[in-house]
Amino acid sequence: MSAKNTPLTSVTVIGLGAMGRALAGALLDAGHPTTIWNRSQGKGDELVARGAVRAATAEEALRASELTVVCVVDYDAVETILHPLSDALQGRVLVNVTSDTPERSRQTAAWAAERSIAYLDGAVMVPTPLIGSPDALLFYSGSQEAFERYESTLKVLGGKAAFVGTDPGLAALYDLSLLDFFYGSISGLVHAYALATADGVKAADIAPYLHTIVQILPPIAQYTAANIDAGDYPGAQANLGMMAAGVEHILHAARMRGLDVSQLESIKSVADRAIVQGHESHDWASTYEALRGRN
Structure with a gap:
């Protein structure tokens, strides 16, 4: 049989929340035979209309395909659904894109290995509208x-399917690291708008100028990573002492306007600890040493 005529992989999708439906939809769009199952009834009718097969039971769904993708609310749900049905998964491949910690990922991988189930842990890094697109990033780790x-x-x-290592916890670690950056950044954005609006400036008036900050972040991300990996923090262009003073100015202004300053206080506290450790003349990456509790 030629490669052109090779049948597409059959895939089962367990979990039909918004993300699970998007994953199943992408598989259907690409022509993959797709079986679906959800714990509660009433989900997936539009997928069935597009050609998906709705399994009557979770076991039937697992036995229908060589590859199963599970996307449910948490790892407790994964265990509730899959642990009693390990025989149905034996010799097959399980891809778990449920979000949790690296520790839970490794525990599930160990459970799978004991039962001869090939396991990939995954992390979806885009919202549902981007699923199936060339730019959608998903991390995978575990069975190479x-x-x-x-x-x-x-x-x-x-x-952008990225395999990040055979340690099954790495996909979750990459996921949490990127989300750590995202949530800190989006919280800073909202606080910036709160600072501006406290004096009657509209958030929309600030927004057009934020691209100046956003555009400098990619090179900052690169050299900060390099500095942290090298343990070297040159501060010739902008040192920590100067930047900590800038944070203090924002803190003062925010307090004067009655804003919540807990995030800013945490930022200033870490910077101050790094300065006490001797990093005043180094760049902001040196706060890594304070975060890790190093002297």
């Missing part, structure tokens, strides 16, 4: 053999 065997199928879910 399974990733390489089904890479073309996984790229149907997101063109």
